[in-house]
Amino acid sequence: MxxxxxxxxxxxxxxxxxxxxxxxxxxxxxxxxxxxxxxxxxxxxxxxxCPVTPSQHDIGVTYVRWGKKTCPENSDIVYTGQVGGNYFSNKGGGSNYLCLPNEPENGNVSSNSDEGLYGAEYQINNSNNPSGFPTNLYNKEVPCSVCRRKEKISVLIIAGRKSCYKGWKSEYNGFLMSSNKNHITSDFICIDGEAEPLNNRSSNEQGALFYPVRAKCGSLRCPPYKDKTEVLCTVCTK
Incomplete structure (x- = not known):
């Protein structure tokens, strides 16, 4: 009625x-x-x-801080973990990186042969280390943290800049990284410029591998870009 x-x-x-x-x-x-x-x-x-209007305290955005176990100031940590992805030479499977929690709820053992989730490692040494980036991360596993920024409604990842545009606030900045050009295709992600290892363990188990990205002039207009330069990045909120 x-x-x-x-x-x-x-x-x-x-x-x-x-x-x-x-x-x-x-x-x-x-x-x-x-x-x-x-x-x-x-x-x-x-x-x-009547529409329910959320309070300002309930409004917020989430983002991943790649390469760090903590969140920036003024952001709350949702969870911390390690970066996972596909094996570097697999021809199929996922292409995106995941921030996997340190407290997983594991499923049952399966006979499925399609193993597609591996830990990630920094593949950064003296020959390709970005300027100002930590120098002791080669073959170290990569941490991550999922962060929530209160009272913001938009989050934006900008490749090619270390600062945000007017009206936006930088949550962190760093270097654009992805897989090697001869490996499987993977996402571009913004690794924190002050990245750290997951722990002191150092291994060479491959898995998902991170390499710094450089600009290549041609179809990419130079200027304003410069050939073979490190590509900076920042995560901005508003």
Whole structure:
């Protein structure tokens, strides 16, 4: 029954209860119960029709801080973990990197032969280390953290800049990285300029591998870009 129909019934009952000649009649318990029920319906249905506006405290955006176990100042940490991805030479499977939590809820053992989730390692040494980037990360596993920035409604990753445009705030900046050009295709991600290892362990188990990205002039216009330069990046919120 529509709200209008309910309202009509309530008015009719009230008029009937009070009488057309303004003489007051006593309501039976069933009459009063029906009026109370309809009044409650009108109240709750009108409340449901009103849009619920979230408080400023409830508004926020999330982003991944690649290469760090902590979140920047003013951001809350949702969880921390390690970067995962596809094996560097697999011809199929996922191409994106994942921030895997340190407290997984594991499924059952499977006989499926399509193993497609590996840890990630920095493949950065003296020959390709970006300027100002830590120098002791070769073959170290990569951490990550998922962060939430309160009171923001937009998040934007900008490749080619270390600062945000006017009206945006940089959550962190660093260097654009991805897989080697001779390996499988992977996402471009923004590794923090002050990246750290997951722990002190150093291994060469391959998996998903990170290499710094350099600009290549041609179809990429130079200027404004410069050939063979490190590509900077920043994560911005507004």
């Amino acid at each position: 529509s709200t209008l129909s309910f309202a009509t019934v309530v008015v009719a009952l009230v008029v009937s209860a009070n009488g057309h000649d303004c003489t007051k009649y006593n309501l039976t318990p069933s009459d009063q119960s029906l009026i109370d029920m309809m009044t409650h319906y009108l109240h709750t249905s009108r409340k449901a029709d």
